[in-house]
Amino acid sequence: MDSAVIVGAGVFGASLAWRLARDGVAVTLVDRFEPGDPRATSGGESRLIRCGHGPDAVYTASARRARVLWRELEAECGEALMVECGLVWMAHAEDGFEAASAATMEAQGIPCERLEPAAGDRMFPSFGAEGLAFLLHEPEAGVLRAQRATQALARRAAAHGATVVRAQAAPDGDRVRLDDGRTLEADVVVWACGAWLGGLFPAQVAIRSTRQELFFFDGGPAWAADDVPAFVDFDHAIYGTRDLDGLGVKAAPDFDGPPLAPDAELPPATDASERLSRAFLRERFPALADAPLAGSKSCRYELTPDGHFVAAPLPGQPSVWLLGGGSGHGFKHGPALAEAVAAALRSGAPLPAQYALGPRDTLAGMFRTAGATG
Numbered sequence: 001m002d003s004a005v006i007v008g009a010g011v012f013g014a015s016l017a018w019r020l021a022r023d024g025v026a027v028t029l030v031d032r033f034e035p036g037d038p039r040a041t042s043g044g045e046s047r048l049i050r051c052g053h054g055p056d057a058v059y060t061a062s063a064r065r066a067r068v069l070w071r072e073l074e075a076e077c078g079e080a081l082m083v084e085c086g087l088v089w090m091a092h093a094e095d096g097f098e099a100a101s102a103a104t105m106e107a108q109g110i111p112c113e114r115l116e117p118a119a120g121d122r123m124f125p126s127f128g129a130e131g132l133a134f135l136l137h138e139p140e141a142g143v144l145r146a147q148r149a150t151q152a153l154a155r156r157a158a159a160h161g162a163t164v165v166r167a168q169a170a171p172d173g174d175r176v177r178l179d180d181g182r183t184l185e186a187d188v189v190v191w192a193c194g195a196w197l198g199g200l201f202p203a204q205v206a207i208r209s210t211r212q213e214l215f216f217f218d219g220g221p222a223w224a225a226d227d228v229p230a231f232v233d234f235d236h237a238i239y240g241t242r243d244l245d246g247l248g249v250k251a252a253p254d255f256d257g258p259p260l261a262p263d264a265e266l267p268p269a270t271d272a273s274e275r276l277s278r279a280f281l282r283e284r285f286p287a288l289a290d291a292p293l294a295g296s297k298s299c300r301y302e303l304t305p306d307g308h309f310v311a312a313p314l315p316g317q318p319s320v321w322l323l324g325g326g327s328g329h330g331f332k333h334g335p336a337l338a339e340a341v342a343a344a345l346r347s348g349a350p351l352p353a354q355y356a357l358g359p360r361d362t363l364a365g366m367f368r369t370a371g372a373t374g
């Protein structure tokens, strides 16, 4: 493979562009927006990076590999993109998702420690342990500055020789038709179009686009300290971060939101979701229960029926690939997924079967929620 056109400069497409351009492939990276645009899913301010993924060894290993590659990107661009503040899972049962995550991480030699609920007192500025069975601490997990990381990926791809084009693209057999009248051809074409992927290839892939909401609370200086970990309450479907970059403490309810078309404007966040976030804070971080709201917004998930990514060639068109279906947990994996896809494109290295096209089971319950907790 000497040349590639990649449509979509979100984290998936830009990571692949960076990977292939570094490997000497002539890459053209096309997007209708600037990389990191807030209308794309990768354009948010922060995304969790954690290896805990229940019993799923594939995503666990991928997140761990991604951590190394994110550091390589930081070294290339000289920016601090990953904040390794650790992450605490709040386990409500002895034998749930967190216990399975711990077993999978231990089997892969990934640092994690099981702590008594009371340990939360020394990890968070304010903590309520009620109802918790244990805490699972991933000390090397943390938060990615998502928008900046996406922009850095595209910039570094360009520095390695990629051409970045701003245009809207449409499939034309194994070529790419741009709205500026040009048609692009390459050895490989990869469509990494986030929430728009399903509309471009409705016969091949089912992507549901939903509205999700985020809240930022002013918790004062204690919540801005470097060592306050990120957190996930898997059973209660909520996650968040400390106050990073002065935005406020992030709390994001993580239920499947209502449908929101890929091109629809992102509406303001709702009072109902704010109440839900505050109810969680009141119980778990009592000092934040009445903290002033510093900001709120909505964003878009692009969900496959089973929460697994899509990375596969079109049937009968081996040079045309679909890449996407991040399903609320894709960001962290970007560079590791790109590495795996690059190996598949170059030498036919197998990808995990769960990324294939074809029928998907709707909602493998536990996995779905797991997928969407960052």
Ligand SMILES: Cc1cc2nc3c(=O)[nH]c(=O)nc-3n(C[C@H](O)[C@H](O)[C@H](O)COP(=O)(O)OP(=O)(O)OC[C@H]3O[C@@H](n4cnc5c(N)ncnc54)[C@H](O)[C@@H]3O)c2cc1C
Binding pocket: 007, 008, 009, 010, 011, 012, 013, 030, 031, 032, 033, 035, 036, 037, 039, 040, 041, 042, 043, 044, 046, 047, 048, 049, 167, 168, 169, 170, 192, 193, 194, 195, 196, 197, 212, 213, 214, 299, 300, 301, 323, 324, 325, 326, 327, 328, 329, 330, 331, 332, 333, 373, 374
């Ligand atoms: C609120 C929220 C919180 C999240 N939290 C986490 C988290 O904590 N941890 C985590 O790992 N993941 C998280 N995720 C998921 C993660 O952000 C996404 O899985 C990931 O960003 C998807 O990247 P993408 O490149 O597939 O899509 P996108 O970022 O949407 O990129 C797709 C790009 O394709 C372009 N495009 C589409 N169609 C065309 C076309 N026809 N022509 C030209 N360009 C086109 C778009 O303009 C866009 O830039 C979260 C997502 C949301 C919304």
